[in-house]
Amino acid sequence: MLGVCYYPEHWDESRWRTDARRMRELGISFVRIGEFAWSRLEPSRGTFTFEWLDRAIDVLHGAGLKVVLGTPTATPPKWLVDECPDIIPYDEQGRPRGFGSRRHYTFSSETWWKESARIVEIVAKRYGEHSGIVGWQTDNEYGCHDTTLSWGPEDLKSFKRWLRLRYQSTDQLNEAWGSVFWSMELTSFDDVALPNLTVTEPNPATRLDFWRFHSDQVAAYDKMQCEIIRKHSPGRWITHNFMGFVSDFDHFKVGDNLDLASWDSYPIGFVEKFPFTEDERNRWAATSHPDIAPYHHDLYRAVGKGRFWVMEQQPGPVNWAPWNPVPKPGMVRLWTWEALAHGADVVSYFRWRQAPFAQEQMHAGLNLPGLDEWSPGGKEAMQVSEELATLGELPETRQAPVALVFDYQSYWSTMIQPQGKDFRYEELCFRWYEALRHLGLNVDFVRPGASLEGYPLVVVPCMTEVTEAARAELEKAEGVVVIGTRTGSRDRNFRIPENLPPGPLGALSGNRVIQVSSMRPGLADGVSGAVSGHAIRWREYLETSASVLATFDNGDPALTEKGNVLYLACWPDAGLLGQVMELSTRRAGIPTMRVPDFIRIRRRGALVFAFNYGAESWPLPEGATPLLGNAFVGPQEVAVWRA
């Protein structure tokens, strides 16, 4: 189903009725509103002006639209900031981050929690049982614009509190952090200092705790909102709209609060954000890379425990990337179908109409700036809407053959201690995902420690800390397990494990890591054997009791196998990675279907979808009868058939 993000407060009330009617004409079922409207709901403390929103909801609801209401906490108004300056976040350079855009609050501020609870309660009470309201969105894009971490006085205060709870005594903290090093020992929790602006790098254990602390706060803050909403709005679901490639907090923990996950899909903007090569960026500039959106669909399906929306779908060029090209014709439709193929319940476009004013005036909408005229993207949405009607209800998404274990903490840990400048956790996971998708496979993201039952293949690109739960699940796993580099390289206190990496997986993998080498971009180390290619960026020196499937140029083990467990002791280049995935799927007995690098396949129930991101046509597999599209899937085209 389709949805749209709408800002009634941006348009003269006289236009609302037409807007609602045209939404229905386009086939839209859901409309998200309200998430930035605080200054219109409470223009000064205690003065409430909800009447316009009452009317707006009535108009939308009256037109047959289901309303998703956002809490307005992403944009505290000026009067609140002036009254409570302690809500202001600080950047890593120690500067307060001012009013004048959005997300200008720190999760550490107690004042902010009180103010948030107050406004959420007021909104939830007023609309909680409104028949037009079917669901809620908490806040907006937690963490966007680097707003998870903050380095101000409120943050230090809360961090101390968090540490006191975690460690009970400074002795335990000193022991955990290894504070004896460089005389960093603390004698009181009051001694704790912010881990920024130090002379040289601060203790990585401190930084990891600082990151965990902030991540915990996001989840707790979200939970606070959810609890208030649940109290006042029975029977409605709650979601949050996560941003792409924002991994500063543990989305799974926020997901625990939610009924379903949602995310904001800007496939083209992300091409400039993700560390692609320049060649890739040029190639995919106007279509996006074919795994960018799917990677997130699969991630957020996991965060939503199987249920997710795209809450904001790019309907044309956006405004916030270094370059913002117009998507190729067909891409808005393709992205919509792709989200659905990956199991999205709803794809909701951002935004209904391009605003001719303020920060996002260059962000396309389904309508031209300020007008009641479909934009090119609006016309594509219309097409999807018609096709959806033809195709009928989509089947349920089934468990994929492959589980990719994704771990936010590994992102933090390797950001804190890259050891090689280009060791980027998200890039590693993305490349493993891409290699699996080249084989035509569905992939499920799995949270560390979650069950791996029923997966013929489990891949763990990197998991720095292997918790007891994670170890247990990996040992129980009956499928082939492929473990990547740096896994088990740190214990919970960011210390190297006593038995050396991979620590808790030493016995399972048969390996012990003696040394690691990070390699600058000009360097590579050849790998040959059952698989071949090159190690780049990172290489480990193993002692092994496992079988050696492939070796580095100097004869050291590169890929080992012990029982069902493969261990890859490097960051593989594309060639090596592809071969490792092929070997793993063969060993796992998973049927694969190698596709060109511009084609992607995705199964939803019995339906198979194909998506063409390239410039050439692609013939459907023999025997496939398209329910949508043609036997030759043209550039930017979609095909659906029954498997």
Place this chain on the structure above:
Amino acid sequence: MLGVCYYPEHWDESRWRTDARRMRELGISFVRIGEFAWSRLEPSRGTFTFEWLDRAIDVLHGAGLKVVLGTPTATPPKWLVDECPDIIPYDEQGRPRGFGSRRHYTFSSETWWKESARIVEIVAKRYGEHSGIVGWQTDNEYGCHDTTLSWGPEDLKSFKRWLRLRYQSTDQLNEAWGSVFWSMELTSFDDVALPNLTVTEPNPATRLDFWRFHSDQVAAYDKMQCEIIRKHSPGRWITHNFMGFVSDFDHFKVGDNLDLASWDSYPIGFVEKFPFTEDERNRWAATSHPDIAPYHHDLYRAVGKGRFWVMEQQPGPVNWAPWNPVPKPGMVRLWTWEALAHGADVVSYFRWRQAPFAQEQMHAGLNLPGLDEWSPGGKEAMQVSEELATLGELPETRQAPVALVFDYQSYWSTMIQPQGKDFRYEELCFRWYEALRHLGLNVDFVRPGASLEGYPLVVVPCMTEVTEAARAELEKAEGVVVIGTRTGSRDRNFRIPENLPPGPLGALSGNRVIQVSSMRPGLADGVSGAVSGHAIRWREYLETSASVLATFDNGDPALTEKGNVLYLACWPDAGLLGQVMELSTRRAGIPTMRVPDFIRIRRRGALVFAFNYGAESWPLPEGATPLLGNAFVGPQEVAVWRA
């Protein structure tokens, strides 16, 4: 005529007489002094030590030199900064910018206005009627070193005042800015915050007003100085020495205060400042690009309403660029002649003698460091001086066949909202200018809204806001009008016009812009038809009722024509741009003369000048008899003939 910048305070008084005599020997008529001498004129508050300046002026005047006196406001002394810390500017990072160099004041400080008025009045009273003084320079290089904008408490105070005047009520301000977006609404002018250090980008409308506010302040501050000088120095003219490629304030508005404009010509330093390609930078490193100085000459001729000087001419290597090569032999002479060809009344070298001390000790002078010996540049100046005597009085500059409409606000607007990272207004104007100069044409810069009468060709590379006056003049224009991209894309409140871009020029051009695409450096879009080449960086999607002269690869209109109005819907690469200019001049019936890319032509009255920036000789056009130079213009040579 020639001039020189001189600092008597830098040299022992015993040397002044020799200096003055040698200036005359070199053929210098004008000498600029005094603009950094505050600490020598008022070493502590109220203690004045003008006697040395009296004597210096007498010596110079006595030797037959005409003196241009600068007000010393670019360098407030330490005692003043200590006494009035509120004059200090703040950078965009929120840090005060300290004492120890120059331009350490903000235009927003009321204290600073008072102190400036005080010292200007004292200087103007003392020397206003001195027979040696023929003219005045206000301050020095407004805006240099990013000193137009400042982000401190005084700036916020003044900005609020400016906004109150502009908008009268916060309702009007909120409406203009679209403050409803992201709950940015203000309920009092006291709510206004500085548009820096926000979490994500601040409102572009706010930023544009902040820029306009500062630009207005520069003009008003300059006007204050001019009024004081005029009161006390009847019959003398006033100028200001503008810097090259500093466009943070509207030079035309400052020009309104002045009798003539002047600018500081550092052709080689600017090669590293302007966004040339690396190839261009290597090629022009020791000569400068052949359009750098001319572009500014033509701009400042417009700012000076027809009258301009080069107040500072680089006479050798300078000290402030990342690299500072020695100019090729002949270039100091060439630049001097080129300024004169473009209509300069006077070319004044900076500086008389290289100073062996302080910040500019690596900046060449006409004399070697600390010595009474001509530098290589000094010898070239001498040659020009002799040639000038031979050639006699130069004729008046006539109106050019081409008007280039140049708009400072478009620079600010596209800096604030580039939308494509490499959309640089000045670069666009420069490239259009360069293409016209390749056709051997004189070009006039014209201020938006000024008369276009008598111009067979008018080019508007980009004019984001088309004011009523600008629209009226463009509609009245009888010549061919070529309009470039993003023109009319914003109204006065930085909103997208209701009829979509080009807004007020929609009817005139027959176009409506539906979408825009910004393209990363690896991308381009082919254009073919009456002109061909590629769109790079920026492309618009037009609906048009005009004739389509050329299309993009997908068949969309790229160049349209309606009556005398051409509209180019992209940033053209060099090939496409050249063809558009050729087509336009043909349509305008302007005779052109295509020259190699290292040759430039300029007409002043009946005289034609040719300048050779390259490594090969260039033969004069048939029938040209050189008054200066030869039939073959050698590398770094100049030729003059009568047309």
Place this chain on the structure above:
Amino acid sequence: MLGVCYYPEHWDESRWRTDARRMRELGISFVRIGEFAWSRLEPSRGTFTFEWLDRAIDVLHGAGLKVVLGTPTATPPKWLVDECPDIIPYDEQGRPRGFGSRRHYTFSSETWWKESARIVEIVAKRYGEHSGIVGWQTDNEYGCHDTTLSWGPEDLKSFKRWLRLRYQSTDQLNEAWGSVFWSMELTSFDDVALPNLTVTEPNPATRLDFWRFHSDQVAAYDKMQCEIIRKHSPGRWITHNFMGFVSDFDHFKVGDNLDLASWDSYPIGFVEKFPFTEDERNRWAATSHPDIAPYHHDLYRAVGKGRFWVMEQQPGPVNWAPWNPVPKPGMVRLWTWEALAHGADVVSYFRWRQAPFAQEQMHAGLNLPGLDEWSPGGKEAMQVSEELATLGELPETRQAPVALVFDYQSYWSTMIQPQGKDFRYEELCFRWYEALRHLGLNVDFVRPGASLEGYPLVVVPCMTEVTEAARAELEKAEGVVVIGTRTGSRDRNFRIPENLPPGPLGALSGNRVIQVSSMRPGLADGVSGAVSGHAIRWREYLETSASVLATFDNGDPALTEKGNVLYLACWPDAGLLGQVMELSTRRAGIPTMRVPDFIRIRRRGALVFAFNYGAESWPLPEGATPLLGNAFVGPQEVAVWRA
């Protein structure tokens, strides 16, 4: 002999005895301890807990190890920072640099001097006459992490004091600095401002004085520590462990306080720090460039007046460079032998055992993380230890045939005023050194003004200020003297000399520099004559009375000769530099032995050492009988023979 850096406070006391025993097994004689242990020695003010250190020293001493004790001033504990916030340094951006790593103090703080003296005295008194203690290390790596300069209130206070002493009156200061320029004149020493955060560049003379001031402070601070130690620890020597490529203070002046110099040798980390080309970085990533460590050995031999140690030798991958590859097998052994060949008394590895916690957990040790197992580097150290025993006592180091005059102030001066962005003093010296080493020569570093007696060849790559002493020694020099660019270009007040550069060497060289040109990377100027190649980066325009041995393309002198003095008027590319060095050694009558660029030779007494950094074998010169190694020196191999 071999040593090791050990942190008894990092390990359970039960392990000390085993550690000591295994040190002896490996052949270690010296162990450095204590330099970061303040929080363990004085956990709160006045509470001392030295007992553990007493026991640790006893265990080590008891096992036959000689102990070097470090003063713990590099890591003031948190209680001290909280109590005395005025010890905190400020960065150039004006921000305090917080607690949480190391070196968080400014040399300008009087409080800090008092606290340092207090703790040094306590430690020196307690252990000064302990029979296990053979020597002392002051502090740790002065200047590391940009900690020489600081821009805080304490720094300004001390700088004013220093200036008052140097200049006596502001008149003299104003005259020296040329403060008349831009009205920077001061009327009181209280007027002095920090030379950071100015609007445009501050006065270079001020910056140089600020740098000298800080350099002087480092030396004086070190002297203060040395005097206290000498008082309480008779008969023990004192050293400091200098860092590589940290030139912010004058190491020679600190060396004046010391009995011997030592330095911390991280050959691989430095590959990313030094401005090598990308090709060089790739080529030498896992071996280091063959001149990086030798360059420092030769420098610190000079700083130590003939005596030096390597206090910290990298024994495997480190943690602090952008990439940290595992060294090629054999390199730890090679580096150790190379240090000895250059005259090191002791090579001490950092560290005994890799720590599984805190900032340096990725820094290799001689033992695996937390374990009693040799790391690969530990095994190589063992090999050296055995070879050392076989080879017996090494002969004395003799004076080299070449002196390279190295001048810290020239580094500061060219950093302050590069004039060409890539004019890097250290790179220039390194390249000259490299060219000499390609000829198989031993090189001595010499401090400006020190005797040059007995050197057939003296090279001065660049010496911006030529002091009276330096001039006198150069004039007395009987060998060939090769003078490079920018020499004598500034007087003691950072002014251009009255007779123009090379100032005091004008008569000696026969030259006068009229202009200088800095050239961007794309540019070069051909040189031909007795030597040929290209000038890059920097070129001077000379007037000369000397013989011209080679000219630039335009015929100007590039290399001149007057008596025994050659003057090279440019930054030479590798080809030109090699030829200049060959010509100079020929003229000096020094026998050379050209080696491939991956081979280096070094003589110590009658022994000749060869080191192979490459991938191919190299045959020993005819007649050489290896005492160590083979007739063909393999990759990463070492050979020793008697000359």
